[in-house]
Amino acid sequence: MDMLFQEIGPGALALCLMVGLLAGVVKGMVGFAMPMVMISGMGLVVGPEWALAGLILPTVATNVWQAFRQGWRGAWAAIRRFQLFLSVAFVTLILSAQLVAVLPDWLMQALVGGPILAFALSQLLGYPLRLGTPPPRRVELSVALLAGGVGGISGVWGPPTVAYLTAMETPxxxxxxxxxxxxxxxxxxxxxxxLGSGVLRAQTLPFSVMLVPVALIGMAIGFRVQDRIDQSAFRKATLVVLFIAGLSLLGQAVAGLV
Known part of the structure; x- marks a missing residue:
C-alpha cells in the first residue's frame, strides 16, 4: 500500500476509485464501457499504462457477474453461437497486447475513439447500420479482428463488439x-x-485489486437502472455512452499530438 501511494499518491488514487465506481454504474446500465470509462478517466490522472493495468481485474470480476446473471445455460449458448468471433478476437488480442510498449499513447486512443465516435454519431443521427441475423461471415471476422486488435493495445474491446450486436438488433x-x-x-x-507484456506487474497489481470492490458496487447500482428501462431507452443509452467515450478518447489523442 505504501508503495502504491508513492507511485500514484492518495489524491490521484481517490479520483481513480471514483472513476471505477462510475465505470461500474455505466456497465451495469448498458452492459459495457467499463474499460472505456476507466482508461479515459484514469488515463488523465495516472497515464494510459497505469489505467490499463488498473482496469484489468475489475473487468474480469464484473464480466463474470454479468455473464452468469441470467444463468449458465444462456452463457454457454452465447459461447457456442459466437465461437468464431471469440476465437479470432482472442488470438488477435493476445498478439496485439505485445505492442503496448511500442505504440504511442495518442495512437492507442485514436484507434479506439475515431471509429466508435463515427458509428455512434451515425446511429444517433438516424443512419442505422443493420446486419441481420446471422451477419455475413466476413463481417463477423472483420469485427473480431478489430475488437481483438484494439482490445490488446488499449484494453478497450467493447465498442466494436457493441456496435456489432447493436447492428444485429439484439434484444x-x-x-x-x-x-x-x-x-x-x-x-x-x-x-x-x-501478465506477459509487463503491464500488470508487482507495482500495478495492487492498484487493480483496489478497484474491484468499487466497480462491483457501481455495477449493482447500474443493474437496478437497467432492469427498469425498455429496449428503446437501452439502445439510446448505449449509443450515448459510445459517443461520449469515443469523443473523450479522440480528444485525448489529439491533445497528445499538440
Missing amino acids: KKEQIQLQGVIYGLGSVALLGAH
Whole structure:
C-alpha cells in the first residue's frame, strides 16, 4: 500500500476509485464501457499504462457477474453461437497486447475513439447500420479482428463488439448476457496477455485489486437502472455512452499530438 501511494499518491488514487465506481454504474446500465470509462478517466490522472493495468481485474470480476446473471445455460449458448468471433478476437488480442510498449499513447486512443465516435454519431443521427441475423461471415471476422486488435493495445474491446450486436438488433437481455460472456472471456485473455507484456506487474497489481470492490458496487447500482428501462431507452443509452467515450478518447489523442 505504501508503495502504491508513492507511485500514484492518495489524491490521484481517490479520483481513480471514483472513476471505477462510475465505470461500474455505466456497465451495469448498458452492459459495457467499463474499460472505456476507466482508461479515459484514469488515463488523465495516472497515464494510459497505469489505467490499463488498473482496469484489468475489475473487468474480469464484473464480466463474470454479468455473464452468469441470467444463468449458465444462456452463457454457454452465447459461447457456442459466437465461437468464431471469440476465437479470432482472442488470438488477435493476445498478439496485439505485445505492442503496448511500442505504440504511442495518442495512437492507442485514436484507434479506439475515431471509429466508435463515427458509428455512434451515425446511429444517433438516424443512419442505422443493420446486419441481420446471422451477419455475413466476413463481417463477423472483420469485427473480431478489430475488437481483438484494439482490445490488446488499449484494453478497450467493447465498442466494436457493441456496435456489432447493436447492428444485429439484439434484444436487451440477450445483448447484456452476450456482452458479459464475450467480454468475460476477453478479459481473461487480456489478463494473461498483460501478465506477459509487463503491464500488470508487482507495482500495478495492487492498484487493480483496489478497484474491484468499487466497480462491483457501481455495477449493482447500474443493474437496478437497467432492469427498469425498455429496449428503446437501452439502445439510446448505449449509443450515448459510445459517443461520449469515443469523443473523450479522440480528444485525448489529439491533445497528445499538440
